[in-house]
Amino acid sequence: MSTSVVIVGGGVAGVGTAAALRSRGFDGDVTLVDPGEFPYDRPPLSKDFLAGGRTLEQIALQQPSWYDDQRIRLINRTTVVALRAAEGGLELSDGRVLSADRVVLATGAAAARPPIEGADSPRVHVLRTAEDAARLRAALVPGARILIVGAGLIGAESASTAVRLGCEVTLVDPVAVPLAAALGHDLAHWVHGLHVRHGVRTLQTVVESFTDRGEAGIEAHLAGGEPARTFDAVLLGVGMVPHTTLAEQAGLEVDRGVVVDSGQVTSNPAVLAVGDSARTRLADGTLPPRAEHWEAAQTDGARAAAALLGTPGPAAAAPWFWTDRHGHHIEGVGHMASATRTVVRGSFDDPSFTVFGLDDGYVVAAAAVDDSGAVRAARRMIDRRVPADPDQLSDPSVNLRALLRN
C-alpha cells in the first residue's frame, strides 16, 4: 500500500478522491494542490453564485476545518508545473518539489474557446471558474443585451440566470433540440422550450464572427442569413478542453483526456487520473467520450481511492446528472439513447413529470422535471435490474418504491 498521495487539482474529483481515501481508511499522507484560495463547487457558478446569491465561502467544497480534521494538507494558490513520475516527484509553481508514492491527476478542464474571429474581445466570456463567474456577473445588469452561444448545461443555466436578472437574452445553438441524447427528444424539446416561455430568444444557428464596436457593444455575425446583432456581452458555452499537459509531458497515454483503466490508473501505474481530465478505457478496449458530469467526477475519486487501497471500487451505477433552469429542477439517469420505447408518468402540461426509457422489459433511463423521487426510483431499477411494467411506471397512482420492493 502506498504511504503518500498527492492530488493535483481541487475540484469535486480531487476533493472527492481525498475524502474517499480517508473514508476508506487510508492512513498515509494526503496532499491536495489547488490553484485557488480553497476548493469550491462548480455547479452554482452558472446559477446562484452567478446571480450573486451565494458567496465563494458558501460554495466551498468542504468546510475549512475539514482539511485538518481529515489530515489533508491543502497547498492552495499553487499549481503543479511538472510531474516527474520516474522520480516520484512533482514540481510546484513556487519552485518547491513534492515527493509522492502515487499521484492523482484531477486537473479538470478549461472552457473551450473555439477559433471564432473576434472572440478575443473582452466582451466575450467563458464560464469555468469563480473568477469567470464574477466577471460575467458584472455584465449581467438589467437591460443588458446578452448573447449565449451553446444551449448545453452551462449556456442554458446561464441564460436562465441572466433573464432572471433582467437581461435581454439571446441563446443560439446549432441543434434544434439540445440535450436530446441525454433527455430524449420530447423532454429535451419541452426543456428547451422553457427558454422562450421565460423570455429568452432562441435561434438555431452558429456565430461566424464577432466585431467589437467599442462602446456600442460587440456585433455577432450569425450563419444562415440572420442579420448581425449587437450585444453588451457574449458567453461561449461550447464545451470543455481537458487539461492534459502535465500528463503529456510525463509521457502518459492521452487521447482527448488522460486514458485510465477501470481503477482510474493511467499508463503509468504510479499515476491515476480522475474527473473531467480523465477518459476511461473499457475492458473491451473501447474509449467512450469523457463523462463531464459532477457525480461522475466524484465517483472517479471513489474508484481511485479504492484502487490506491487495493480494495474493491464502488459498484457500477447508472450515470446521473441534474440541471436547474427557469425555476425547474431537471434530472437524467441512465442512457436514454439506448431506450427502445418511452413512457411518460404525469403530463408535460403540468410538471412534475418523468419519462422512463425502457429496453426489453427493463428501465434503462429516466429523465424528469421536478420529480426527483421518480429518478431515484429509476436509478435503483436500472442498477438492480428490476423488471418494469410500462403501465405501472406511467400510472402516477402506483408507488414506484413499491415496485422496487416486489
Add this chain to the structure above:
Amino acid sequence: MSDGIRVASLDDIPQGEGIAIDKAITGTEDDIALLRDTDDTVYALNDTCTHETASLAQGWVEEGFVECPLHSSKFCLRSGEVQGLPATRNACPHRVEVRDGEVYLFPGEAP
C-alpha cells in the same frame, strides 16, 4: 424530561419516505423531517438539507440513510452525519419515539 410532542401517527409516514413537521409545532429553528426507514424505524432530522434548501422529508429513505431530493447528498438517519458531497455539514438529529402507533418527537434532544 418531557413526554415529547405527539406529531403524527406511524401510518402517516409511508415506508421509505418522510413528512415534515412545521417548526411552529416543534419550536425549533427549522422544520423537522420524520423519516421512516425501510425497516420501519422512524428517525428525525432537521428538514432543510445542509447544502442548499431542499426538504429532506421529500428525500429517498433507505437502509439507514436519507438521500436529498435535489443533489443526492446522503445523511445517516441515526446520527445525521453527512456521507458525501455536495453537502459538507451534518444534519441535526432529534430523538423520536413510536408508542402505540403514535410518533412522539423530542425537539432538540439527541437521539
